[in-house]
Amino acid sequence: MTRLLVLALALALAGAAQARGDAAAGKEKAAQVCAACHGPTGAKPTAPENPILAGQHYDYLVRALRDYKSGKRSSAVMKGFSASLSRQDIEDLAAWFASQESGLHYQR
Amino acid sequence: MLARTLLVVALAAVGGAASAQKPAAQSAHDKVSMCIGCHGIPGYKTAYPEVYHVPKIGGQNPMYIANALKAYRTGERWHPSMRGIAASLSDKDIEDIAAYYGGAK
Numbered sequence: 001m002t003r004l005l006v007l008a009l010a011l012a013l014a015g016a017a018q019a020r021g022d023a024a025a026g027k028e029k030a031a032q033v034c035a036a037c038h039g040p041t042g043a044k045p046t047a048p049e050n051p052i053l054a055g056q057h058y059d060y061l062v063r064a065l066r067d068y069k070s071g072k073r074s075s076a077v078m079k080g081f082s083a084s085l086s087r088q089d090i091e092d093l094a095a096w097f098a099s100q101e102s103g104l105h106y107q108r
Numbered sequence: 109m110l111a112r113t114l115l116v117v118a119l120a121a122v123g124g125a126a127s128a129q130k131p132a133a134q135s136a137h138d139k140v141s142m143c144i145g146c147h148g149i150p151g152y153k154t155a156y157p158e159v160y161h162v163p164k165i166g167g168q169n170p171m172y173i174a175n176a177l178k179a180y181r182t183g184e185r186w187h188p189s190m191r192g193i194a195a196s197l198s199d200k201d202i203e204d205i206a207a208y209y210g211g212a213k
Binding site for chain 2: 045048049050051052055056057058059060062063072073074102103104105106107108
C-alpha cells in the first residue's frame, strides 16, 4: 500500500515537472506576437536589450509572462503583449521557446 | 633618494595601468561569487517566494542583464534575493557582470 502511494506520488511529481504547454501551438502564436522582437525561435532578438528566450527554462518563462500579465513585473511593452495571452497561450509559448536552441547556458 | 622615489612612482604607475587595463569580464569574475550559488548550478530552483528554475544567464544579451540588475536595484523588478544582491552593486559592477555573463560562450 505504501509502495503504491510512493509510486503515485512519484508519477504526479514527474508529470508536474514536465512542460504542459503545446510547443507547436506556441510556435504559431510566437510568430504573431513575439517574433518581431525576440526572433522566431527566440534565439536571435532584434535589439540588444531584448532577452534570448530560446533554451530558457519552461517554468521561468511561464512565471515571467504571468507576472507581466498581472503587472507584478513591469514593462510597458510586455504588459501590452501579455495582456492578450490566455493561460494556455502562455504555457504553449513557454513550451515552444524552452524547446528551441540558443547559446544560453549555465555559467559559473 | 631620487632613485627610490622614481621606483615608487614607477611601481604606482604600473599598478595603476594594470588595474585600469583589466578587462571588464575578468574583473567581474571576482564579483560573481554571489551569482553562482543559484545561476551556476544546473537545474537549481528558487525555494522562495515561489518555486521555479532560476533563469540561465550565460550567453544572455549583456544589455538585458544590465537592465535587469538595475531594475532589481531600484525595486522596479521584484524579487527579494535579487533586490538584496543588486542593491550592493555599483553601475560599474553591473556593467562588468553583464559583460562576464553576456560574453560567456
